[in-house]
Amino acid sequence: MGTTERVLALLGLLQQRRLWTGPELASRLGVTTRTVRRDVERLRVLGYPVHAGQGVGGGYQLGPGQDLPPLLLDDEEAIATAVALLAGAESGDAALRALTKLDRVLPTRLRHEVRALAGSVSSFGGGRPAVDSEALTTLARACRDEVLVQFVYARPSGTGRVTDGPSGAVADGSSGAVAGGSLREVEPYRLVASDRRWYLLAFDVGRNDWRTFRVDRMSEISEKSWHFKRREAVPEAAAFVQESVSSRVYKYQARFLVRAPMATIRALIPASAAVVRERTATTCEVISGAGNLDFILMHMTLLGHDFEVLDPPDLRERCAVLADRLRRAAEHQ
Known part of the structure; x- marks a missing residue:
């Protein structure tokens, strides 16, 4: 990494914990202890209060109770x-x-x-x-x-x-x-x-x-x-918006009970595609929307877990229709 990037990385390390030894910093930055000393001096020139202790228990640390200089970024x-x-x-x-x-x-x-x-x-x-x-x-x-x-x-x-x-x-x-x-x-x-x-x-x-x-x-x-x-x-802002973008904006909305833990299903569905709520330790509720009911059923099936339709009632009929269609497809060898 270049000098500027390395000095910023050094500053980040000094802000992570109270005390670092020279060899520890050198190892983390992939440089020599001499380079660490030079970079510490660069930080001091910029106004950062870096103190160095000698002997056993010594090391580098940012001085307590002092203001850091303004970050050099423009407003935007x-x-x-x-x-x-x-x-x-x-x-x-x-x-x-x-x-x-x-x-x-x-x-x-x-x-x-x-x-x-x-x-x-x-x-x-x-x-x-x-x-x-x-x-x-x-x-x-x-x-x-x-x-x-x-x-x-x-x-x-x-x-x-x-x-x-x-x-x-x-x-x-x-x-x-x-x-x-x-x-x-x-x-x-x-x-x-x-x-x-x-x-x-x-x-x-x-x-x-x-x-x-x-x-x-x-x-x-x-x-x-x-x-x-x-x-x-x-x-509640996040919940309201998530439900809006995942289901309310679509022609059809559907609710399912899925026989799998919430964390398992949440990992399979983007947050913008469905709301996932925990029911029990082994089940969860999925709320989603689409312009076509068959589209929703296809995605629920591809999750790979058993589920049942909670709403709307006519979606259960579509399940039966699609099941017959898939069974006929499997019978044609």
Whole structure:
């Protein structure tokens, strides 16, 4: 690795634990102890308080009770870094540790923005989706400050309609319609990162209902000048959005009881494709949606575990039809 990359790696090691010996650092970095000493001196020149102890029990450590210098990132880079870390923060300790370090070294003007973003984000599925940092920052700030947001919501590619909402309802854009989408005014409550995309959970003022919006389909986002009063019954953001994108937006929704532990089935189905809830230690409930009932049955069958249909009732009839079809196919040798 190059000098800059190595010095940053050294700083990361010094922040991981209180004391390191020179040989330990040299081994971790793949260099000599002389190189470690030179890199420690580079950190000191940059303002990092690295202390060195001599003799038995000696080693290198960051000085306690001292401020670290500001991180050398511009505003956009710092926010983008925080966004990337937040997308994985609930799926790993490493991302949380990195966020903590970022918060320590950011200039005051940026620290407030990053903390606002952190306090307005939930996730499910543990992915790291591509993001528009400016859009996310604006929405996170609006969630924090409880101010109305206005934006243009684009129609799905290749369609002439706008879809969103808890039940997959179609909005024709007749109220506040604009070219290519519809003008929306919402009370923003929470940003949610999935294993594929970013979403906003909000109360749509024009439609008087809770809605889920894909951030990548939002444009011309602006904060309004007036505040809204937070509603008493706010849905749990991550669960609401996950159920919205995995089942509610589809023509058909289905529930199954699967005879396998939740962890086993969760590992087989992307979080954006279905909601998996534990029933017992050996069974779980799967909620999913699709435009075709046979499509749902095919995927449930391919999981490789016994299951039964809970809803809708007519899906049981489709099971029988498909079973007969498969049996006939097997009989034709």
